[in-house]
Amino acid sequence: MNPFKRLMLAIARSRLSSTKLQEGSRHPLEDWVCAKVAATAKGEAELRTIIGRVRPEEVDREALLEYQLFKVRHQMRYTLENSYYYKAKWGKAGVSPSDIREYEDLIKIPLTEPMDLAEDSMGFLCVSQTKVMRAFTTSGTSGTRKRLFYTRGDVLNIVDAIAAALKDVGMRGQDTLQIMFPTVAAWDPGLMLESACQVAGLRAVNATTIDIDEQLRIMRERKTSMLIGLTSFLYRLTVLAKEKEDLRSFGIKAIICSAEPLPEAMRMELEQAWGCPALSQYGMTEMGLATTIECRSQDGLHVDAADYLPEVIDPTTGQHVKDRTEGELVWTSLCFEGSPLVRYRSYDISMRIDPPCGCGMLTLPKIGKIKGRMDMQSKVGLGDKVYPHLFDEAVLKVRGVLGYRAVIEKAGYKDLLRFKVEYMGDPKEGKKLVEESLQSLDEFKLGMENDLLAPPEVEVVPPDQEHWVPKSPTLVDKRNQFE
Numbered sequence: 001m002n003p004f005k006r007l008m009l010a011i012a013r014s015r016l017s018s019t020k021l022q023e024g025s026r027h028p029l030e031d032w033v034c035a036k037v038a039a040t041a042k043g044e045a046e047l048r049t050i051i052g053r054v055r056p057e058e059v060d061r062e063a064l065l066e067y068q069l070f071k072v073r074h075q076m077r078y079t080l081e082n083s084y085y086y087k088a089k090w091g092k093a094g095v096s097p098s099d100i101r102e103y104e105d106l107i108k109i110p111l112t113e114p115m116d117l118a119e120d121s122m123g124f125l126c127v128s129q130t131k132v133m134r135a136f137t138t139s140g141t142s143g144t145r146k147r148l149f150y151t152r153g154d155v156l157n158i159v160d161a162i163a164a165a166l167k168d169v170g171m172r173g174q175d176t177l178q179i180m181f182p183t184v185a186a187w188d189p190g191l192m193l194e195s196a197c198q199v200a201g202l203r204a205v206n207a208t209t210i211d212i213d214e215q216l217r218i219m220r221e222r223k224t225s226m227l228i229g230l231t232s233f234l235y236r237l238t239v240l241a242k243e244k245e246d247l248r249s250f251g252i253k254a255i256i257c258s259a260e261p262l263p264e265a266m267r268m269e270l271e272q273a274w275g276c277p278a279l280s281q282y283g284m285t286e287m288g289l290a291t292t293i294e295c296r297s298q299d300g301l302h303v304d305a306a307d308y309l310p311e312v313i314d315p316t317t318g319q320h321v322k323d324r325t326e327g328e329l330v331w332t333s334l335c336f337e338g339s340p341l342v343r344y345r346s347y348d349i350s351m352r353i354d355p356p357c358g359c360g361m362l363t364l365p366k367i368g369k370i371k372g373r374m375d376m377q378s379k380v381g382l383g384d385k386v387y388p389h390l391f392d393e394a395v396l397k398v399r400g401v402l403g404y405r406a407v408i409e410k411a412g413y414k415d416l417l418r419f420k421v422e423y424m425g426d427p428k429e430g431k432k433l434v435e436e437s438l439q440s441l442d443e444f445k446l447g448m449e450n451d452l453l454a455p456p457e458v459e460v461v462p463p464d465q466e467h468w469v470p471k472s473p474t475l476v477d478k479r480n481q482f483e
């Protein structure tokens with residue numbers, strides 16, 4: 001690294017608060033969030049009059065919520081002045097920042113649709129183009145590409161949040177994180193993560209290959225102690241590699257499964273094979289990726305509540321739903337300057353879980369594991385909603401399964417689901433086990449009893465390393481939707 005770059009890195013690092021976290025901190029993410037709340041109260045009179053001049057250890061749930069509401073008011077004022085989209089939106093809705101005094105008031109603010117962002121990304125831009133350090137285009141899993149703009153402050157903020165989250169799952173100075181997102185066009189969280197680690201002074205190696213042996217070789221050579229990657233890839237690697245090696249001998253401390261849901265069947269396999277916890281991570285590109293991370297009590301994902309405010313609403317009424325009740329996740333970014341988003345619909349189905357948490361955290365809220373996307377649900381049989389990941393638990397619990405694809409078709413008046421399962425082992429045995437497991441699902445039992453759903457058809461194929469495509473959909477609906 002040249003001296004200039006080293007100096008720039010040192011300056012950036014000195015601005016991060018995650019680098020100041022105590023080595024012995026039991027809950028680095030919570031400590032980091034509370035420090036940020038306390039620092040904001042110190043500098044902002046409006047917040048200080050509400051929560052007082054607090055020390056980080058004095059920040060409780062109420063103070064954290066007041067901080068978040070203060071930040072929402074701030075972002076509303078900021079976007080009113082600087083974003084064409086929000087200027088028009090707030091004016092039309094007749095809502096002003098001062099109307100937002102408690103959590104329930106948030107529903108007065110109209111929701112922001114992803115489609116609006118896709119159609120007019122520039123309308124969200126709040127700073128001059130010269131202040132944009134990075135522009136990011138989302139891959140558009142739901143068919144729409146959106147452009148987001150980040151200032152230098154935004155990027156540092158994201159880096160800081162990533163570092164705090166990594167420390168929270170146990171990463172320390174002596175650890176090496178192996179980043180395993182097989183590169184897909186226009187979608188590369190690996191690169192972002194690698195530079196975040198570099199700025200934060202954490203050791204990381206970005207291993208983008210889908211070659212399993214190569215991944216293991218890098219692990220050994222770099223003395224990797226933590227893994228983060230695309231969930232389905234980490235799982236695939238584990239099923240294939242454990243046949244050849246004792247994966248526990250690598251001494252991995254934690255596995256972070258990202259960008260896709262982590263079914264319990266996969267978690268069990270990963271934890272048994274590596275002998276360490278497998279934790280889930282969820283973040284939206286629109287929210288700067290590092291939004292939540294699961295803790296070791298494995299009952300939901302902690303939110304970086306200094307930067308993001310999650311709400312869970314009933315999508316039909318727009319009302320907030322209760323703690324641990326399913327609904328749609330809505331996000332507000334509390335600190336972004338480039339393209340801040342206020343009450344942005346995620347279309348992801350989850351729940352809000354209030355603190356305290358079994359891990360000992362007292363203030364940070366959690367969200368439940370993502371159940372699916374509202375715009376990717378299909379209905380089968382009696383009208384049961386099925387999400388792409390509904391069959392994960394049933395199919396993946398069969399030992400030797402690497403992955404699967406399911407297609408919904410029409411067979412006469414009945415719905416038919418065809419599964420193509422990649423399986424290591426005797427194909428006849430695999431087919432039988434997967435069929436049995438699927439038929440034990442309530443969705444199938446009921447649909448078949450009522451003669452609206454045909455028995456699932458299962459085809460078993462051997463592992464195909466060369467043609468594996470990261471992030472391909474697990475459930476495709478091929479029925480004519482307009483019948």
Ligand SMILES: [Zn+2]
Nearest residue numbers: 295357359361
């Ligand atoms: Zn926890």
